[in-house]
Amino acid sequence: MKRISVFDTTLRDGEQTPGVSFPINYKIQIAKQLDKLGVDYIEAGFPVASKGEFEAVKTIVNLDLDSKICGLARIVKEDIDSALDSGVDLVHIFISTSKIQIDYTIKKSREEIINDSVEAVEYIKDHGRECMFSAMDATRTEIDYLKEIYKAVEEAGVDIINVPDTVGVATPFRFHNLIKELREHLKVPIDVHCHNDFGLAVANTHAAVLAGADQVQVTVNGIGERAGNASLAEVVMILKSLEGIETNIRTEYLVETSRLVERFTGFRLPPNTPIVGDNAFSHESGIHAHGVIKEASTFEPGVITPEMVGHRRRIVIGKHAGRHQIKKMLEDAGYIVNEEDLTKIFEKVKELGDKGKKVTDLDLFTIAEVVIGELRKEDRAIVVDEITVLTGNKITPTAVINANVFNDSRVKSAIGVGPVDAALKAVRELVGETIKITEFKMDAITGGSDALAEVYVTVEDDSGKSFTARAAGPDIVMASIDAVINAVNYLMIKKRLDSKKKEKSED
Template sequence: MPPIQVNDTTLRDGEQAAGVVFTVEEKVAFASLMSAIGVQELEVGVPAMGGAEAEAITQMTRLGLKSRLIGWNRALTSDLDASLACGLQRVHISVPVSDLQINIKFQGSRQRVLDALQKAITYGRDRGLYVSVGGEDSSRADTSFLLKLASMAQAWGASRFRFCDTVGVLDPFSTYSQVEQLVEQLTIPVEMHTHNDLGCATANALAGIRAGATSVNTTVNGLGERAGNAALEEVVMGLKQLYGLKIGIDTEKLQALSEFVIQATGWELPPWKAIVGKNAFAHESGIHGHGVLQNPSTYEPFTPEEVGGNRRFVIGKHSGKHLITDFFQQQGIQLSSEEARSLLDAIRKLSVELKRDLTPNELLNLVS
């Protein structure tokens, strides 16, 4: 597979999640952290919003980060002027490509979309900007028009085309088919932008890469509008574990990155969240606990240390004798086989009563 780059859009599409606002200081700190761990490109926001948004983007452009910075724009010269004023050298221009979206935003005229896009690309290129073009709602577009617009954008000077599953309606099979056509049509790179409305965002992003896309949008923790976007940690580990691709991102910092976003948004993750959830490397059941004690690979696809996490053993209703014996050995308490069986019954009974696993103190109190 060709080299793959991540374009993380936590600061743009991620912040567009309902109820999420990053401060200027948080945006700047986040960009610095992402650059330090090796994320190749950051979509840093919408310069045309002005105010604190433009201030944050301007500060980021002055940091000299290793990550390339790109701003999101409509096909308007005024938006591009705002990006230039923030010091950006790369711009993304988004236009609708489905008839549903064109009817709402361009009075149903495909030609008006093309005219606006040509003007914006030419304006940006004349000012020395790297121009990426995004087809909003690509997944629901008429295929012939999508291919026509992407080809014309390339001819007018666009350096990349973004395929957007804007409302998350694709599965990996249809994603592969649609993106493969686009890749075959273009000579410029294709970028994936997927949403998680049907729970397929990460799978669709990976399917698009298998079809030939070489850039992928992500957000930390899958943050984003409605059900969110493809999660950075899932896409990066998917590329690494499934395809053997190491794309230069320090995966040992993924947990810390996740916790930064949790703190900034005030939103906790479900414990079962892939890669960075509290239970991603937690084991309670007797069979699983015994297996992991013998060899962690029995029930872990990769080590928690690889993503900056920690392994946890939880004792509760489903735990077995081996896990209980191991816990008490660590506390300096040796249990006979009969004592372990008796204690296991007490643990299961209390766990059912409390409807949760037990704390270390609760376990020690059962022994005493």
């Protein structure tokens, strides 16, 4: 099968997500990440929208990326000139073609719309740039008129035709038929842009490719106007894993890219998000976990692995956990348990789960230590002696931690955007290793100004090993530090145990 081109519009349509606005430094970082990911086109913005938008697009053009850079423009000379002046490789022009939009927005005759579109394409081509033409609201446009305007711009020299489902009303079968009919009518490459108002953006994009579309428009995490656009990760992995259709995307960077955009938008993905969500390769059910431990493809698609997308597989403990997975997690952490002790640990985990508690790795190991009488407090990697946190109206939040790390006395400090951020950065400085906090949640578990805060964290080391822990207390800074240190303690102990096992095996 032919290779499909990927057109990413995170910086344009994605930024139209209500509540999202990327400052120029964010746009630069996202553009560089998209280039690293391997997208063919980056729609960097709408240059005429503002002076800042123009400068952002121009700056991205000057990054000299491998991806081609695109700028959006209405079929208005001022818009097109702004895009051309920004230096983009591709000018993406659009005009409404559906009856409802013609009647209520642009109020031009259909002949005028075609003539203006042709003139715009010719103007862009005369300036030596690539041109993409979009018939806005194509899926609500009469098919005969759609064919007429697309044929007119094709004859004018357009490079790519875009078929946008602007208001997200297409369905896969109808969209497949539309693209198939247009494919038979046109010679130029066809690109599709699908919105997710009915949750069908990815399905419609998939159907369009099977019908003959050459290029897909997507956004990272599916962000965009209203309910968003087709998700880059989902579209690419459906094409690759289920259809055997290749793209230029380096899929091992999908999760990394998703996390970057998640952080810059402030919109946290639901854990059950396909491909890149926290739970995409996580298993709690005992039956599923047992099968996955034996052979991953028993309860995963098989045609996709976590490593393919830069993810990791997790076995999660909860009330649905099975004895086999609990025993495996304990053994991996260096705990040797007999069947009698395993039964007690298993029952205690179920009891916690039935109370609605999220059972962390630390909870499991604490239960195990109590049951088998092997409390490891003397083996803790980090023992905190003193913590000082400074914050205030005119004070940069600063944390200083005095602690013993494997019996080595250390004092470390860090600044942050707030007291909790500063404290967590100080902990990272303390251990002197690459420790990432991949999940941080906080809930008030009692009412009032002296409410107890419960903090839940997941930390990960540079090898990809992760550990979950929780802590609670009236001081949110101290609860946060306790939770992180609890998790880091076990990660560091596990690292030492693994190192000792390796040394023994080599001997």
